[in-house]
Amino acid sequence: MHLTRPQADSLAREGMTALRNGNAAVAYERLSLLRDGAPGMPAPWFLIAQAAQALGRDDEADDALVRFLATEPRHLGALLTMAALKRRRGDDRAAESFYRTALSVASQPGATIAPALVPLLRVGETFLTEVAGRFSAHLDAALKDMPRTASPRIRHALDLLLGRSELYLQQPSMFYFPGLAQRAYFERDEFAWVAPIEAATGAIRAELDAVLAAGPGFAPYVQTMAGRPPPANPLLDDPGWGAFHLWRGGVPVEPNATICPNTMAALSLAPIPVIPGRSPMAIFSRLTPGTHIRPHHGMLNTRLICHLPLIAPDGCALRVGSETRPWRDGRMLIFDDSFEHEAWNRGTQTRIVLLFEVWRPELTATERDALTDIFAAIDRYQGPVVDTG
Numbered sequence: 001m002h003l004t005r006p007q008a009d010s011l012a013r014e015g016m017t018a019l020r021n022g023n024a025a026v027a028y029e030r031l032s033l034l035r036d037g038a039p040g041m042p043a044p045w046f047l048i049a050q051a052a053q054a055l056g057r058d059d060e061a062d063d064a065l066v067r068f069l070a071t072e073p074r075h076l077g078a079l080l081t082m083a084a085l086k087r088r089r090g091d092d093r094a095a096e097s098f099y100r101t102a103l104s105v106a107s108q109p110g111a112t113i114a115p116a117l118v119p120l121l122r123v124g125e126t127f128l129t130e131v132a133g134r135f136s137a138h139l140d141a142a143l144k145d146m147p148r149t150a151s152p153r154i155r156h157a158l159d160l161l162l163g164r165s166e167l168y169l170q171q172p173s174m175f176y177f178p179g180l181a182q183r184a185y186f187e188r189d190e191f192a193w194v195a196p197i198e199a200a201t202g203a204i205r206a207e208l209d210a211v212l213a214a215g216p217g218f219a220p221y222v223q224t225m226a227g228r229p230p231p232a233n234p235l236l237d238d239p240g241w242g243a244f245h246l247w248r249g250g251v252p253v254e255p256n257a258t259i260c261p262n263t264m265a266a267l268s269l270a271p272i273p274v275i276p277g278r279s280p281m282a283i284f285s286r287l288t289p290g291t292h293i294r295p296h297h298g299m300l301n302t303r304l305i306c307h308l309p310l311i312a313p314d315g316c317a318l319r320v321g322s323e324t325r326p327w328r329d330g331r332m333l334i335f336d337d338s339f340e341h342e343a344w345n346r347g348t349q350t351r352i353v354l355l356f357e358v359w360r361p362e363l364t365a366t367e368r369d370a371l372t373d374i375f376a377a378i379d380r381y382q383g384p385v386v387d388t389g
Helices: 005-020 024-032 045-054 058-071 076-088 092-106 115-142 152-161 194-199 201-214 261-267 365-382
Strands: 241-248 282-287 292-296 303-311 316-320 323-326 333-335 341-345 351-359
Touching (some): 005 045, 024 045, 058 076, 092 115, 194 261, 241 261, 282 341
16 A cells, blocks of 8 residues: 555554554554555554554564664664563563663663653663572572582672672772782782781780870871872871871881881881882771771772781771671781772771781782882872872
């Protein structure tokens, strides 16, 4: 049947009016006459699909949506209609795919979403949550015989797959060295120098106790630098995050270093970078009850940060990437602070650790020498870089 443009316009208007009035049969009859289109008017496949779906003609609705999406692949209404159709027909895999695409389209900057589609998007979100739960239950059942001793990397990979964990990567704020392992934490038994330092915990704690008994010795970790804008850190000049400096800018801090000889001797066992004006760096780091160090990234990924807990009450923890660990007296925590990390004290007692940095173990001696030269050259140009948390 060859239609003139006026005839096609009339049928289209009648079909759309019928759809709005809930008369799917009339809409389907009128719109089906437009399957071959008309001069200057393509076939209204999306409208045909809506009418067919309302009448339970799912095969025809599916076919019409396929034709329409071939020319309008990111049409939000058509994607949601196809998702609902696939779900009704029991094809959850296809429904999931169409819902994900629809939600992606809706999330694009500048996307205009008709109010009528908002509830359908919420249905899609709920459906995807249900699908994720079923997939998780399937994997848990299928892998129930996997040994509980499976490597942490296997467990982490599964958590990432199932959305139980967020992917975090190194994002240093100043200097990125490529090719280093993306590991948030390193384990104590990976380093021979850890055990001798941990063995000195008692002697180090005794020196800390003497520092605390002597009175004020801690300063706010984040401070305003003369001639520079204040850091945008809520703990600026806040003693809740305090530091008692032992090494600073590559030199011992006196008289602090002299009154803590056992601590200084223990630090000498670690592979601490020696960079003029920058490192070694070592402090007693204090976190008082109620203090929260907000999520942030360290300046470099060429180092690891070490915490030797000296006073580690309950309610205190460190999150690096997706993993949170508590401090335990005398047990070193070693982490890559170029990952997003945060720390808090939700307990009733102050937490204090010995904090220092070491070279990343993967760096060769030649690379460490080159990095020392690079950082020294940077500091000669712009002055020492201060970590402001």
